[in-house]
Amino acid sequence: MTQLTATLDAIVSDRRHRARRRNLAVGLLVALILALFLLTLSLGQSLTPPEDVVRVLLGQQVPGASFTVGQLRLPRASLSLLAGLCFGMGGVAFQVMLRNPLASPDIIGISSGASAAAVFAIVVLSLKGPAVSVAAVVAGLGVALLVYGLSFRNGVAGTRLILVGIGVSAMLESFVAYTLSRAPAWDLQEAMRWLTGSVNGAKPGDVLPLLLALLVFGGLLASRARDLDALRLGDDMAAALGTGIARTRIAVIVGAVGLIASATAVTGPIAFVAFLSGPIAARIVGGSGSLLLPSALVGAVLVLAGDYCGQFLLPGRYPVGVVTGALGAPYLIFLIVRVNRRGSSL
Amino acid sequence: MSAAAHSTSLVVSGLSAGYGETDILQGLDLTVPPGRITAIVGANACGKSTLLRAMSRLIQPRRGQVLLDGKSIHHLPSRQLARQLGLLPQSPIAPEGITVADLVSRGRHPHQGLFSGWTRADDEAVAEALVTTATDGIATRLVDELSGGQRQRVWIAMALAQQTDLLLLDEPTTFLDISHQIEVLDLLTDLNRARGTTIVMVLHDLNLAARYADYLVAMAAGRLHVSGKPEDVLTESNVREVFGLESRVITDPTSGRPLMLPIGRHGMVEAAG
Amino acid sequence: MILARATSLRPAPLHGKSRGVRLLSLAGLVVALAALCMLSVAIGTREVAWSDIAAALNGQVDSVGQAAVAVRIPRTVLAVLAGAALGLAGAIMQGVTRNPLADPGILGVNMGASLAVVVGIVWFGIASAHAYIFTAIVGAGLAAAFVYVIGSLGRGGATPLKLALAGAATSVAFSSLVIAVVLPRSDIAGGIRSWQVGGVGGATFDGILNGLPFLAAGFVISLLSARKLNSLALGDDLAAGLGENVAAARAVSSFGAILLCGATTAICGPIGFVGLVVPHLCRLLVGVDHRWLLPFSALGGACLLVAADVVGRIVARPSEIDVGIVTAFVGAPVFIWMIRRQRVHDL
Numbered sequence: 001m002t003q004l005t006a007t008l009d010a011i012v013s014d015r016r017h018r019a020r021r022r023n024l025a026v027g028l029l030v031a032l033i034l035a036l037f038l039l040t041l042s043l044g045q046s047l048t049p050p051e052d053v054v055r056v057l058l059g060q061q062v063p064g065a066s067f068t069v070g071q072l073r074l075p076r077a078s079l080s081l082l083a084g085l086c087f088g089m090g091g092v093a094f095q096v097m098l099r100n101p102l103a104s105p106d107i108i109g110i111s112s113g114a115s116a117a118a119v120f121a122i123v124v125l126s127l128k129g130p131a132v133s134v135a136a137v138v139a140g141l142g143v144a145l146l147v148y149g150l151s152f153r154n155g156v157a158g159t160r161l162i163l164v165g166i167g168v169s170a171m172l173e174s175f176v177a178y179t180l181s182r183a184p185a186w187d188l189q190e191a192m193r194w195l196t197g198s199v200n201g202a203k204p205g206d207v208l209p210l211l212l213a214l215l216v217f218g219g220l221l222a223s224r225a226r227d228l229d230a231l232r233l234g235d236d237m238a239a240a241l242g243t244g245i246a247r248t249r250i251a252v253i254v255g256a257v258g259l260i261a262s263a264t265a266v267t268g269p270i271a272f273v274a275f276l277s278g279p280i281a282a283r284i285v286g287g288s289g290s291l292l293l294p295s296a297l298v299g300a301v302l303v304l305a306g307d308y309c310g311q312f313l314l315p316g317r318y319p320v321g322v323v324t325g326a327l328g329a330p331y332l333i334f335l336i337v338r339v340n341r342r343g344s345s346l
Numbered sequence: 347m348s349a350a351a352h353s354t355s356l357v358v359s360g361l362s363a364g365y366g367e368t369d370i371l372q373g374l375d376l377t378v379p380p381g382r383i384t385a386i387v388g389a390n391a392c393g394k395s396t397l398l399r400a401m402s403r404l405i406q407p408r409r410g411q412v413l414l415d416g417k418s419i420h421h422l423p424s425r426q427l428a429r430q431l432g433l434l435p436q437s438p439i440a441p442e443g444i445t446v447a448d449l450v451s452r453g454r455h456p457h458q459g460l461f462s463g464w465t466r467a468d469d470e471a472v473a474e475a476l477v478t479t480a481t482d483g484i485a486t487r488l489v490d491e492l493s494g495g496q497r498q499r500v501w502i503a504m505a506l507a508q509q510t511d512l513l514l515l516d517e518p519t520t521f522l523d524i525s526h527q528i529e530v531l532d533l534l535t536d537l538n539r540a541r542g543t544t545i546v547m548v549l550h551d552l553n554l555a556a557r558y559a560d561y562l563v564a565m566a567a568g569r570l571h572v573s574g575k576p577e578d579v580l581t582e583s584n585v586r587e588v589f590g591l592e593s594r595v596i597t598d599p600t601s602g603r604p605l606m607l608p609i610g611r612h613g614m615v616e617a618a619g
Numbered sequence: 620m621i622l623a624r625a626t627s628l629r630p631a632p633l634h635g636k637s638r639g640v641r642l643l644s645l646a647g648l649v650v651a652l653a654a655l656c657m658l659s660v661a662i663g664t665r666e667v668a669w670s671d672i673a674a675a676l677n678g679q680v681d682s683v684g685q686a687a688v689a690v691r692i693p694r695t696v697l698a699v700l701a702g703a704a705l706g707l708a709g710a711i712m713q714g715v716t717r718n719p720l721a722d723p724g725i726l727g728v729n730m731g732a733s734l735a736v737v738v739g740i741v742w743f744g745i746a747s748a749h750a751y752i753f754t755a756i757v758g759a760g761l762a763a764a765f766v767y768v769i770g771s772l773g774r775g776g777a778t779p780l781k782l783a784l785a786g787a788a789t790s791v792a793f794s795s796l797v798i799a800v801v802l803p804r805s806d807i808a809g810g811i812r813s814w815q816v817g818g819v820g821g822a823t824f825d826g827i828l829n830g831l832p833f834l835a836a837g838f839v840i841s842l843l844s845a846r847k848l849n850s851l852a853l854g855d856d857l858a859a860g861l862g863e864n865v866a867a868a869r870a871v872s873s874f875g876a877i878l879l880c881g882a883t884t885a886i887c888g889p890i891g892f893v894g895l896v897v898p899h900l901c902r903l904l905v906g907v908d909h910r911w912l913l914p915f916s917a918l919g920g921a922c923l924l925v926a927a928d929v930v931g932r933i934v935a936r937p938s939e940i941d942v943g944i945v946t947a948f949v950g951a952p953v954f955i956w957m958i959r960r961q962r963v964h965d966l
Contacts, residue, residue, distance in 0.1 A: 010486065011451075239424070241455040332792065333769060
């Protein structure tokens with residue numbers, strides 16, 4: 001029985017080691033997010049001293065800082081943070097469920113579906129605020145069902161789903177381009193939001209609904225985290241371990257689409273954040289445990305950092321989606337090369 | 347160890363099932379002998395894997411039922427079923443970057459509730475599974491780095507950590523070279539003898555099936571063709587009926603079990619023709 | 620594997636269609652194209668009397684109606700040329716890659732041409748029409764080579780899934796880069812964005828004439844590569860066994876296709892799915908012999924684009940829908956239908 005005891009010690013320490021690594025990674029990500037958040041609040045066109053930022057956050061009136069920090073930078077930073085969390089979490093949920101890093105919502109058409117609905121609601125139906133979000137969520141779910149249904153033939157093969165998604169995306173993107181080109185007030189910055197995603201012109205009123213969506217849909221996903229993790233072993237194995245496959249799938253689709261679509265309705269489809277966050281998070285925390293939280297955090301880092309870069313670090317001002325798009329594309333190609341070489345999954 | 351092993355019975359009655367519109371299984375009846383090793387054999391596309399998948403509720407039957415201790419498995423909650431019946435599918439997927447110990451721990455999934463944490467008992471089950479399958483030495487290595495034989499032992503360890511009385515395996519020896527095939531089958535026999543775990547496996551190789559199984563099930567065209575002790579099932583006439591192959595069956599001098607020698611049109615000693 | 624895939628894209632054996640059927644379909648296509656061209660001149664967002672149409676065809680531009688018709692003539696010519704170029708380029712790409720999902724749009728080739736043109740305008744100040752076209756062709760060639768290399772890494776060579784993904788990824792990457800390059804230049808951003816949608820609305824005879832040499836070279840090279848594509852269809856090993864220089868055959872045919880889609884993109888902007896849909900439909904009509912398939916795809920592409928342009932003018936009266944959007948709405952469902960038809964292991 002000494003062999004058994006030794007093994008027991010080994011696996012316990014292995015588990016502790018993995019947990020430590022994970023906690024460390026999560027801690028670092030949270031710290032990075034805080035730093036970026038404060039950076040966005042204090043350093044823009046002008047520098048606001050940190051003590052003034054804190055005073056504004058505490059609700060005090062600071063001449064010269066209250067407006068810049070409270071009305072401009074705070075909504076922008078909060079929206080970046082929330083949208084990043086939503087994209088990161090929703091994206092990785094799809095990637096894990098379909099066991100393919102390429103099956104992210106921005107590749108299989110869910111982001112473009114939400115975006116198309118938002119554009120239609122705003123330009124054609126003249127809707128505003130929460131109504132746009134509802135339209136985006138409904139359309140996102142509709143597109144998810146459509147893509148899923150169209151890929152169904154004796155079961156859904158991941159590859160077929162991805163290709164069908166690419167086709168549906170192409171159609172929806174044409175629709176967005178057409179609707180935008182016919183919009184009465186043709187404003188390039190506004191159009192950019194729906195083409196690549198942007199947090200320009202963030203309003204304080206956008207923050208609360210998105211937070212609510214994150215809590216509801218993110219909570220739904222978190223409650224299925226363990227079952228979702230079991231799906232990584234393959235559907236058969238997950239079922240053999242007692243996971244209700246259909247129930248898990250439905251919950252994950254609703255949760256992830258809800259997150260992606262709610263964020264898209266406010267910021268537009270910020271390019272590649274949903275796609276990038278999961279694989280980056282997997283790199284950071286290693287193969288074990290649920291990726292939902294780490295990926296959400298990575299998403300927030302990407303959006304906050306991307307927006308800051310686009311605003312202040314590059315010559316000219318770019319919306320965040322252009323920065324993440326330019327960053328994400330090489331990574332996507334790298335990933336395709338790697339998947340092609342090894343035929344592996346996330 | 348797992349005490350009540352011999353009491354778990356698995357009975358298939360009048361089972362019809364398949365994919366899409368077509369029934370692959372057509373009214374199949376089978377009683378799995380408890381505490382023994384059962385091997386299912388048959389030609390390609392005869393429904394072996396379908397039967398295994400139906401027995402573990404991966405597909406819904408169109409007619410008939412699968413009874414676990416007299417209760418239909420389709421009326422059991424999934425986790426409860428998974429605590430009694432384990433399945434190793436043909437090609438399970440190991441997430442990238444996962445360690446052996448972590449993968450084997452996934453076998454504890456059905457024993458964990460929504461809010462219950464990881465317990466000492468879970469660790470013990472994992473450690474025991476690792477030691478039993480002789481994978482304790484590689485517990486902290488990454489599954490990606492293992493050889494095919496080691497990997498299969500790790501998957502079996504995971505199914506063991508699930509601590510079920512019944513273990514179904516779909517072609518556990520495919521893609522392994524012959525020495526690893528024997529290693530895996532020996533391991534499964536050890537489990538059966540030491541713990542009384544009922545084992546049902548689909549095997550491709552008739553001779554290995556006859557050597558390792560206590561009970562042999564031969565299927566043809568979605569039906570149970572014949573079942574029983576290997577000596578009674580692996581006969582020249584059954585091989586002809588199930589596989590459409592002429593053969594000679596002799597007694598294996600190393601095991602005393604029947605051994606099938608196929609007869610083709612070439613490569614025969616003159617006298618045999 | 621390669622052989623199996625090559626045969627799976629053949630609905631009919633090599634000589635499955637009789638000469639009679641093919642000639643009849645050819646005549647049918649020519650008649651259809653002529654009819655569509657007449658419709659394209661006659662129908663527009665503005666309704667014009669027959670007498671004005673006749674007058675405009677004789678060169679009169681006195682009334683508003685006659686002027687409107689006069690604009691439709693170069694537009695129709697451009698639609699015919701661009702459609703033929705894209706249909707032909709699609710057929711060649713499918714033959715070269717032995718991949719039923721190949722299309723200049725899906726493979727990112729059109730987007731490569733766009734990016735090259737945009738970079739040329741913004742960073743290098745190119746301004747002449749010839750320079751646009753030349754840049755676009757270089758961009759299309761680089762993008763095609765890039766996507767093909769990425770898509771054919773790893774096991775099984777250039778499978779449909781890998782190529783389509785590599786193409787989609789590259790397209791997204793390039794369109795991000797296009798936006799990044801254009802955004803600081805608000806003076807030209809509007810123009811480039813409307814060009815990016817892909818249309819034939821602003822066609823002029825001068826513009827067409829500038830592209831004509833490139834298109835003509837592309838048509839000739841492409842149509843001459845039919846025999847090479849027939850050998851390639853048998854798989855690289857077998858083609859080499861039959862005495863074909865596989866690499867050279869690929870390079871020459873691709874060069875023709877790239878000339879065609881580069882020049883088309885420079886003139887019209889990126890138009891997707893024509894190159895995907897048309898060769899497929901034509902294969903149903905004439906089988907897989909490229910000596911027939913290539914001219915059919917050119918004719919079919921011309922018909923599709925002219926028809927799409929007419930539809931785009933009618934459905935959204937009084938405004939119009941760019942032809943690139945119409946083809947996406949027609950083409951994407953066909954793309955999805957094709958994916959559903961494929962067996963999973965072929966993907």
